Amino acid sequence: MGIRCSKLSLCWWSHSHHKFHSSHTQDLEDRGKDEGESLPTFTEFKLDELRAAASGFSPDNIVSEHGEKAPNVVYKGKLNDGRWIAIKRFHRSAWPDTRQFLEEAKAVGMVRSDKLANLIGCCCDGEERLLVAEFMPNETLSKHLFHWENQPLKWAMRLRVALYLAQALEYCSSKGRSLYHDLNAYRILFDVECNPRLSCFGLMKNSRDGKSYSTNLAFTPPEYMRTGRISPESVIYSFGTLLLDLLSGKHIPPSHALDLIKVKNFRMLIDSNLEGHFSDNDGTELVRLASRCLQYEARERPNAKTLVAALVPLQKETEVASHVLMGIPDGTAIQDSPSLTPLGDACSRQDLIAIHEMLEDIGYKDDEGIANELSFQVWTSQIQETLNCKKHGDTAFRAKDFATAIKCYTQYIDDGTMVSPTVFARRCLSYLMSNMHQEALADAMQAQVVSPEWPTALYLQAAALFRLGMDGDAKETLKDGTSLEAKWKKH
CATH class of the missing domain: 1.10.510.10 (Transferase(Phosphotransferase) domain 1)
Structure with a gap:
């Protein structure tokens, strides 16, 4: 889906800023050259040097990692000369050809700018493939x-x-x-x-x-x-x-x-x-x-x-x-994100039974406005039928009859009379229990669209992403949910 924008407005931008743009581009290139000249030359580091800098590639030095099947891990390290660096360690199968890896790394290392966290080196040693960048x-x-x-x-x-x-x-x-x-x-x-x-x-x-x-x-x-x-x-x-x-x-x-x-x-x-x-x-x-x-x-x-x-x-x-x-005085340490909540922890462990118990216990109390909608006087048989679908879905959900829950919740959602993030969440878990992981992710995302400030939607997205093998995205989504819940509780 996309929106066709006016080409006239785009041309207006180009024309009205043409004079600025020419000088700006030259300034940008000059700054890039100056920055490149002020940085150390691209270095081929020895593996022992980088291993020592990252404390033996200790888990405590991990800054980020993406995926468990083929992880690319970034470590924080400190060289003997006192410089802090970021070290990206590739999965062993990622770059089997040493020459190809070195050529690519050196080409990226030639791109130097004060707008980049620049690449300052790399390492090829046996099956090890590492990149070294300025630490931010x-x-x-x-x-x-x-x-x-x-x-x-x-x-x-x-x-x-x-x-x-x-x-x-x-x-x-x-x-x-x-x-x-x-x-x-x-x-x-x-x-x-x-x-x-x-x-x-x-x-x-x-x-x-x-x-x-x-x-x-x-x-x-x-x-x-x-x-x-x-x-x-x-x-x-x-x-x-x-x-x-x-x-x-x-x-x-x-x-x-x-x-x-x-x-x-x-x-x-x-x-x-x-x-x-x-x-x-x-x-x-x-x-x-x-x-x-x-x-x-x-x-x-x-x-x-x-x-x-x-x-x-x-x-x-x-x-x-x-x-x-940014309100960050020099030298102020940034605090770590809050630890995982019970629901977040259950999602990280993919413990679907525990997630089911928590969703059942939470009920519909976190729905915005849905409780009032459901307590309204039922004025047509169509509304009554829609509410009965939800009721039957809830009964099936409690009984762990997830196929029936999916069927009833789908009928309720398709009616479109009332929107409930909790129904999307419950159908999401029902899909997970039925090994329908892509459908589960879609429901968790829809729950977030309906209720953007609801942490549960993000936790369930993480659970679905883990099941889909997208571990890096799942971990990032867990962090988002945990942080959102921490802010939610403050209010």
Whole structure:
């Protein structure tokens, strides 16, 4: 699904900012050259050196990992000269050809910019394949956008993140590296001054065949779903999903967002924490830009240069340092995310029996408005029949007759008279119990669409993702649910 945007408005952006754009592009290239010259030369590290830096690749040094079947793990490390580094350790089968891995790593290492967390080296030793990058001490965009503790990310900082990311993509494209794999909020990091940087790891494929582009299916570029391949336009689509993240403070499926934009109801996308902190015009422009990036047809999406030209005029508080905007004094440690709740833990262990007991115990108390709807005077036989479907579904759910529960809940949902996130959640678990994992994921996502602030929907998404073998996405979704529940309890 996509929205066809006016080519006239796109041309207007290009024309009105042409003069700025020419000088800006040159400045960007010059900054990239200066930055590249100030960084250490690309180094082929020895395995023992990196093993010592990461404390023997201790689990305590793991920063992130993606998948268990073929994990690519990122470690934090410290070299003998005192430099902190990030080390990405590939699965042994990812790059069997040493020469090919070295050539690819060195090519990425040539791309140097102050908008990137730059690649400064690699290691090939036996079957080991490792990349070494600058370490960014102030966490990820996901942490500051979805898991904030002290204050939500300010509007001015969100705009700065969007611009810096667009500039990073523009610079990479100018250096012949227009492909970026799995662009998401975890790939945007914050340096010691809290300036946003794009991780260099996404510039390199996760494996020689390039088929390991891994992301939540609901956020995958349409052409990747069709062909299994990404293009520069696919990266722009992912940029559009990040604009939605910045606007909403949540990870909203693009199809749902485009539906809201299409009916001019995009205000529902805006993070409630931003109310009163930005103008309607700015919000409208960012929504419009996101919709351009999310065009179904790849050729209709803007390029990185157009993104930069559109975002520069929107910038606010440009003289204020990033760490001030983010409210992070120098040297302040960022706290870890809250530990898993019982439901989150059950989902992480894929303990469907425990999940069933908890959903049954929770009942419908977390539904927004559904309790009032169901207590209304029943005025037609059609409404009575719909309520009976739900009642029969609940009875089957309690009795663990999941096939009947699916049938009854489906009839209730298809009627469309009343919408209940709990019914979607219960049908989701019924699908999981019936080994219908893709259907379960769709229901968990629909529950989130109906009730965006409901942590249970995210926990169930994680359970479905684990069953689908998408472990990295499942772990990230668990974090989202845990953080959301922690904020929920505070209110």
